[in-house]
Amino acid sequence: MIKCRILFEKVGRAKYVSHLDLMRTFQHSFIRAGIRIKHTEGFNPHPYISIALPLQLGCESLCELLDIQLEDGDVIETIPERLNPWLPEGVRALSAAPPVGRVGQLRRVRCAAELIYDDGNAAARLDGLQELFARPNLIIEKKTKRGVGELDLAPHIGDVKLKAVTETVLRLEAVVSAMEPTVNPSNLTDAVTRNAPALAPDFARYRRLEVYDAEMRVFR
Template sequence: MRRILFEKTGNGIWISHLDLMRILQRAFRRSGILLKHTQGFNPHAFVSLALPLSVGTASRCELLDFELAESEAAVDTASLPERLNAALPDGIHCVLGYDGGRKLKELTHLQVEVRLEYDQGVPVGAVDAIDGLFHGETLVVEKRSKNGPVEQDILPMVKTITVSTEDENTVLLSAVICAQNPSLNPDLLAKAVGTHLPDFAPDFAKSMRIEMLTQDGTPFR
């Protein structure tokens, strides 16, 4: 198994999971790199993403696992990012290629940043109020599920969080949250503010994955 670390930023955040998979596979073809495929009447490439990313969320730590065809055995994985970047659209950028990597079950947390933007400037008292919200005993937020809307206490899935003023119009939430079993969508951090602190609801919110982490806090690679 081989792995590539890539970023999804700018206009790339609006690319859906399925479209992203198509784009990445097309980049391999355009670069003249043959992926390994399943056998049968409808072959599929051996490619997968560590954790699918919600549309609208940026990331600097996406991971693509893949296998190359036997004819590509001599290809150096470290050389692939440069080749793939020449065939990828703006907003999708490969950073690092390597062989092997840790097992997905070792991925436990995500380091994320959520920016709360206020058109008229950060309201007085917003930082203290938001900080108190995330350091209370419970924080119930409505989320979508396959069976419809459900309410969930998200605080058990927030390992650490700091709240600060990034500039006169932006409050920055820097958090480490659960990545899987259970997982927390970082967009729910902004939703929690809008739900429980309507006077400090942002005009716009942006989420970004900064790093995937193991249980001991080291980067998942």
């Protein structure tokens, strides 16, 4: 078997496809594409696929990673062009290569949030948000398996950039912790809502841009 890691994007309408549904969608898509991949063992075998970092429902991404194992003799590099015609709208393989790092080494994610202010005065929030994200502590509520707890986001966010894009849209970009703790892009607006409610947007869109290891090298 050949280990293969596919970089793919998930944008547009596809952002509402849940993690589990996306796994099933890929399983079907590999079969449609005639790409034979390793199946799970056992009574109910199905194509074995693994997605590195489950993406929050409603969040777009340009940097999702999917691991599969191809049959010997397959050509990894041709996977995107063979797979893409069979994927639903919004899901597209960008490249495929042998995995470089172990999934556990994926530590940071660069993500973006478009904060939308219906009053058309987005820029007026810029300074307040700059100040907010510079605070030493940024507590949010975080749901865990054990219930609702509190998390201080401040040590897990870095490289915050804020920019007014239009009258109604502010763009917030940051590098956040990918694992232990997992910081979702929407946690950025959670921090605003909790710590500076007056600055909270009316609506926000989220997108993952890139994934990194602990040393901020692009992870593949």
